[in-house]
Amino acid sequence: MEGYVYLARRALPGSYRQELVLTDLVALTPGAGRRLLAFLGEHRALATEVVWRGGPAEPLLFLLDEQAYDSRILDRWMVRVLDARAALQARGYAEGVSAALHLDVEDALFPENGGRFVLEVAQGRAQVREGGEGDLKLDVRALAPLYTGYLTPDALRLAGALSASDDTLRAATALFSGPFPSMADIF
Structure with missing residues (x-):
């Protein structure tokens, strides 16, 4: 079949x-x-x-002969990162991308989930360690769409949800690029 x-x-x-x-x-x-x-x-x-x-x-x-269709977003799915360090370390990354991001994450609801840490990615694998310069500042609410690829770093900066230098933004874009997240089923 x-x-x-x-x-x-x-x-x-x-x-x-x-x-x-x-x-x-x-x-x-x-x-x-x-x-x-x-x-x-x-x-x-x-x-x-x-x-x-x-x-x-x-x-x-x-596969349609003519692209005559309507597309509507009916349901947006929600993600909240509860353990930023573990989530970033467990996430998959593109094999050819190597970069380091110095994050400063704020989480008012779970302060232990926030703080400064460094995400280092090489050959598709990540390591997360405490500390760093905090060059990419964002709330945990902005971390979820960045993490999933739902919004690009540029879109998040434009919305005022993160702040970063242009170089840091380019590194974040390289690390978090990929297909738009979606789920065809509803649960």
């Missing part, structure tokens, strides 16, 4: 038209993706919309 879809038809109010609501959609190959999209398109006589949850870079949308 290379792919499958589980769907339900839902009548649109005040119309004989329907929408297809996909609760599970899996395509392991491009051929499976194209076939599933064609299968959904075969419902066009009655269904005017197909609705499913996906990430911001949904690969199946790239």
Whole structure:
């Protein structure tokens, strides 16, 4: 099996038209993706919309002949870093990036989670030690979107959520770059 879809038809109010609501959609190959999209398109006589949850870079949308779709953010997920040092050390980093960040994290709710420390990354692995210069200043509330890649260091600085020199910002951008975090399922 290379792919499958589980769907339900839902009548649109005040119309004989329907929408297809996909609760599970899996395509392991491009051929499976194209076939599933064609299968959904075969419902066009009655269904005017197909609705499913996906990430911001949904690969199946790239397989469409025309990029005619609406994308909406329905639910944003939340993250709070409870142990900044352990989280930063356990996070994965790109193999080719080596950098050191001197962080100054403030956490009003859990003061032991804050403080100054140095994040050193080499060959995809991180070490965190106490101390440092505190060149990148941020609240734990800004650490979560930085950590996950939800917001870039530039975006956080623009929002006033962190302060850092341009060099420090470039190092943070290199360390925390990656795909936008997303989750196709809701729990």
